[in-house]
Each structure stands twice: as structure tokens, then as C-alpha cells.
Amino acid sequence: MATETPVKRSYRAAIASFEDGTSSPRDFLEDCLEAIDRLEPDIGAFVATNIEGARKAADKASERWKVGKTLSLIDGMPLCIKDIMETADMPTEQGSDLFIGWEGKRDCAAVAALREAGAVILAKAVTTEFAAQPARGTRNPWDLTRTPGGSSSGTAASVACGMVPGGLGTQGLGSTIRPASFCGVFAFKPSFGGINRGGSFDTISQSSTSTFAATLEETWQIARAITARVGGDPGHLGVSGPMDAPSAALPKRIALLETEGWERTVPEAKNALNEARRRLEDAGIEVIDRTSHSGVAAVEAAITGGIDLSGGLNNWDFRWPLNTYARDMDPSKLSEQARDRLEAAEAMTLEDYQGLVKKRQRIRDIYNGLKKDADVCVTLSAPGPAPEGLDWTGDAVFAVPSSILGTPSISLPVLEAEGLPLGLQVMGYVNADAAAMAAARAVLALYEGR
Numbered sequence: 001m002a003t004e005t006p007v008k009r010s011y012r013a014a015i016a017s018f019e020d021g022t023s024s025p026r027d028f029l030e031d032c033l034e035a036i037d038r039l040e041p042d043i044g045a046f047v048a049t050n051i052e053g054a055r056k057a058a059d060k061a062s063e064r065w066k067v068g069k070t071l072s073l074i075d076g077m078p079l080c081i082k083d084i085m086e087t088a089d090m091p092t093e094q095g096s097d098l099f100i101g102w103e104g105k106r107d108c109a110a111v112a113a114l115r116e117a118g119a120v121i122l123a124k125a126v127t128t129e130f131a132a133q134p135a136r137g138t139r140n141p142w143d144l145t146r147t148p149g150g151s152s153s154g155t156a157a158s159v160a161c162g163m164v165p166g167g168l169g170t171q172g173l174g175s176t177i178r179p180a181s182f183c184g185v186f187a188f189k190p191s192f193g194g195i196n197r198g199g200s201f202d203t204i205s206q207s208s209t210s211t212f213a214a215t216l217e218e219t220w221q222i223a224r225a226i227t228a229r230v231g232g233d234p235g236h237l238g239v240s241g242p243m244d245a246p247s248a249a250l251p252k253r254i255a256l257l258e259t260e261g262w263e264r265t266v267p268e269a270k271n272a273l274n275e276a277r278r279r280l281e282d283a284g285i286e287v288i289d290r291t292s293h294s295g296v297a298a299v300e301a302a303i304t305g306g307i308d309l310s311g312g313l314n315n316w317d318f319r320w321p322l323n324t325y326a327r328d329m330d331p332s333k334l335s336e337q338a339r340d341r342l343e344a345a346e347a348m349t350l351e352d353y354q355g356l357v358k359k360r361q362r363i364r365d366i367y368n369g370l371k372k373d374a375d376v377c378v379t380l381s382a383p384g385p386a387p388e389g390l391d392w393t394g395d396a397v398f399a400v401p402s403s404i405l406g407t408p409s410i411s412l413p414v415l416e417a418e419g420l421p422l423g424l425q426v427m428g429y430v431n432a433d434a435a436a437m438a439a440a441r442a443v444l445a446l447y448e449g450r
Contacts (some may be wrong), residue, residue: 006141008185009035009078009162010222018076024062025076029054029120032078035163036123044138045148045158046123047083048090054078054122058073061118072219072228073243075118080125080167082155085112085209086199087124088160095127095136095151095244097333098325108199110209113229114222117447122164125154128393130149130318131170131202133337135393138216142420146386149179150393152212156183159212167219170200172207173310173403176394177425180212180411181381182394184421187212188219188437191430192406193236195226204317204362206310206403216412216444217245220437248441251375253286255296257427259266259379260304261397266384273380276415276424279446280378288374295370299377302366306400309356312344316353319345361405364430367405371429377440381411381423398425408433410440414447 011033033051037310040046061076070076086092086108093099111121126138128151138153140146141161148157152169156179159167169176171189180187188211195209202209211222223239232238257278264269277287283305290297325334334342370377380398387394402409407430411423426443428436 006161006184008159009165010218011074011165012215012218018065021066025065025120026055026062029058029077029078029122032122032164035161039141039161039163042139042144043141043161045125045154045163046080047093047126047154049123050089050121053089054120057120058131061120064118071116071118074225074263076120077166078120078122079114079222080123080155080158080164081111081121082152082169083124083127083165084131084170084202085111085168087121089121090124092124092201094322095131098329100213100381106199108197109230110200110226110302113196113226116229117225122150123158125152125158125167127151128153129335129338131172131175132318132341133393134335135390137390139390140386142184143386143398146388147182147390147393149182150176152179152210153393156185156187158181159185159214161181161376166211166213166222169210169212170202171210171309171399171403172202172205172314174399176212177381177399177402177409177411177423178394178396179414181421181423182386184413185212185214186216186413187411188223189402189409190223190239190433191235191408194239194433195223195232196230196238197233198230204314206313206406211278213333216410216441219410220245227274237431239293239433245441246438247435248445250283250433250442251285251439253288253374255299255370255374255377256287256289257292257296257300257377257379257401258290259398259401261298261380261383261395264379264383264395264397266417267371269380269415269422270447271423272417272422273351273417276378280443283446293373294425295373298366299370302363303401303404306404307396309359309388310400310404312356313360315341315354316348318342332363357402364405367407368429376436377427378443379425379427381425384424385417385420402427406430408436410436412440412444412447414444
């Protein structure tokens with residue numbers, strides 16, 4: 001079990017003390033470092049840290065807060081970066097034995113933007129190999145015998161126990177929503193292309209850079225601090241809207257999705273979603289589902305088989321660079337899973353891949369048809385609590401639909417099952433990230449009594 005109950009650490013909550021001079025970003029950083037010294041040996045969330053650089057950045061931020069010349073709402077916030085993204089001052093190992101100690105000596109676009117916003121880049125967080133599989137040993141702060149989920153394992157775990165208030169992850173299958181659920185933290189996966197992926201090695205065709213934080217508002221602040229400076233992926237609109245989180249807006253109608261994961265969902269998780277429905281309806285929200293609305297039934301049918309569809313897409317998308325790693329580098333340093341993924345990719349034809357891409361677009365068209373009938377969708381973030389063991393990162397069945405659809409998705413840590421965290425997921429529509437966040441804030445308020 002965990003050595004102590006995990007406690008998240010909000011940077012937003014500390015800002016008043018920076019403004020009145022009773023504390024500073026440097027003081028906040030030192031509290032984070034104390035937590036890292038105490039907890040990291042058991043959790044193993046980080047691949048590398050740059051403590052000296054972080055202290056220098058925090059001192060500069062402290063001076064800006066002192067004179068009232070901050071660069072952004074996250075000026076001075078210590079953050080971790082998933083180790084699939086390049087950082088100029090720390091290695092980028094991609095969770096792979098091929099890249100132990102590898103340094104690109106540059107920041108990816110998102111990290112460059114965060115530094116411009118005054119954020120303190122403290123650590124590189126553990127990822128599964130190439131943000132896929134296998135896991136790399138990080139433990140869940142709630143129970144050290146359990147997975148934190150993946151592939152954004154280190155980011156979710158470190159935010160959960162207050163080693164950092166926030167960080168970056170990615171999701172191409174279930175790599176943000178699932179670990180956020182297992183670790184009990186807030187996470188925001190934007191629309192596909194919503195955050196610039198330049199300099200990130202996670203380039204598959206439905207992956208998005210994402211944010212984790214101690215509060216919902218901070219997930220948005222981190223994302224907007226990035227997009228205000230570097231936008232989204234080239235050719236994409238990027239996450240836009242206010243720099244602070246959009247005001248809560250209670251949806252009038254919500255579509256509740258059970259997904260194909262319902263049959264393998266633990267009883268307490270089913271009860272938690274049913275209770276969430278009652279809570280929404282008590283607030284005056286109309287809730288529709290597959291039994292009452294043909295559009296929801298069509299979406300449920302369309303997203304069935306999502307893991308297999310995404311797996312096929314991801315295999316082909318990974319063909320390069322896995323083929324060059326196997327041919328031009330040391331193939332013995334690739335995991336069995338990576339070699340199997342390459343074998344599957346090389347057995348595919350372009351026509352096979354085109355068929356999958358067309359199928360994905362048909363699913364997206366069906367989902368977009370729901371826009372006129374539901375403000376957002378709500379479902380679970382996972383079929384239960386984090387499973388025991390560290391070899392498997394858990395079932396992604398509830399997380400994968402937003403990856404297929406390319407929609408914004410938010411995991412709210414407001415549920416529990418079997419005494420452990422469980423996320424409630426709010427899904428919006430492509431390029432309507434601010435609206436999804438506004439709805440998520442309103443749903444959260446129903447749990448927080450606001």
C-alpha cells in the first residue's frame with residue numbers, strides 16, 4: 001500500500017501568498033523538492049531532474065511576482081514533462097533502452113512555450129516505451145502494488161502525490177484519461193492538434209499533447225500558456241479561449257455513454273456512473289442514453305471495437321521509426337511489444353491503413369451528428385480502479401473513444417471504486433475545447449457543492 005495518503009499540490013492556491021509576500025515560487029519549489037525526496041524512491045515517477053536549473057528559474061519568477069510583472073498565470077509553476085518530449089537541459093529517453101542518456105539539446109515547442117510563460121521545468125516523467133508499451137516501473141501513489149496507468153505514468157503519479165502541481169502528457173489511445181483516473185488527478189486531453197507537438201516523438205495520427213494538474217483550472221492554464229505562444233499542430237486551430245479557465249456553464253442536455261467497456265466494468269464503478277447520472281438530473285440536466293436516443297445508440301455502436309481500430313492505426317503510424325530502429329540501431333534493445341508492433345505494421349498494406357482511416361472518419365461523422373442533441377457526453381474514465389501489478393497499464397476502453405474521435409476530453413477525479421480513485425470523463429466536440437471545459441467545471445461544481 002501507499003506509504004502516505006496522496007495529496008495534490010495546487011500552484012493556483014498559493015498565488016495569494018506570492019502576491020502578499022508571505023511566500024514565493026522558490027518556496028513552493030522547495031516544498032515540491034521535499035516531497036520528491038520523500039516520495040520518489042517509492043514511486044519512481046521521474047527519469048531525470050534539473051534541480052539547479054529549476055531553482056534559478058523559480059528565483060526569477062519570485063522576483064517577477066514581487067514586482068508585479070509576471071509573465072503568465074503559471075509563472076513559477078514547477079512542471080514535469082513526459083519523457084517523449086524534448087528538453088534542452090535533460091535527456092529524452094522515450095522510455096526506450098535505445099535512447100538511455102540521449103540528449104537533443106533543444107526544447108520541444110510546448111516546453112519552449114512554457115519557459116516563455118515563466119514555468120519551472122523541473123523533471124522528465126516516466127513514459128512507457130515510445131508512449132506505448134511496456135511499462136517502465138512507476139508505481140501508483142495510492143497503492144504501490146498497482147499501476148499508475150500509462151503511457152503518461154510518471155506525470156499522473158507525480159501530480160497525484162504533490163511532487164509537482166502539474167505536467168505534460170500525451171494520448172493516442174488512453175494515455176492521459178486512464179492514468180488520470182487511476183491516480184486521482186485532473187487531466188485535459190484537447191482536440192487533436194490542440195497543442196503543438198513539434199519536438200515530441202509522439203507523432204501518431206490521433207495523439208494529442210495533454211495536461212495534468214492538481215486542479216481542473218490549472219489543466220487549462222497550462223494548455224493555454226502553451227498555445228498562446230506556439231499554437232496547435234501546424235494546420236490546426238489550437239486550443240483557444242480565455243487564459244484562465246472558462247467560466248462554468250451547466251449543460252442543458254448530456255449524452256451518457258456506457259461504451260463497450262460496460263460489460264467489463266466493476267460493479268462499484270457502474271454504481272458511481274449511475275449516481276453521477278442522478279446528480280446531473282437533480283441539477284436539471286436532461287440525460288439521454290442509448291436506450292432513449294437513436295443518436296446516442298449510433299455513437300455507441302460506432303465506437304465499439306475502438307481499441308482494435310486504434311491499435312491498427314497506431315501500428316502503421318509506428319512503422320517508421322520502428323523499422324529504422326530495428327535496421328539501423330540495436331534491435332535487441334527494442335521490447336518484444338515493439339517488435340510485435342513492427343511485425344504487425346509490416347504485414348499491413350497502404351490499402352489496409354486507408355480503410356482504417358476511412359472507418360475512423362465515418363465514426364467521427366456519426367459522433368458529430370450528436371452535436372445538435374447533446375452539449376457534451378459523459379462516461380467513466382476507466383472500467384474500475386488501477387489494477388494490481390506493474391506490467392500492465394490497464395484497460396483503455398473508456399479512454400480510447402476520445403482519441404478516435406479527436407475530441408477534447410477531461411477526467412474529473414470525483415468518483416471512486418473499491419476504495420480507490422476513479423475518473424468521471426467529460427467529452428466535447430472538435431475545436432470546442434473551451435465549451436467542454438466550461439461544462440466540466442459545471443459538472444465538477446455539482447460534486448464540490450458550488
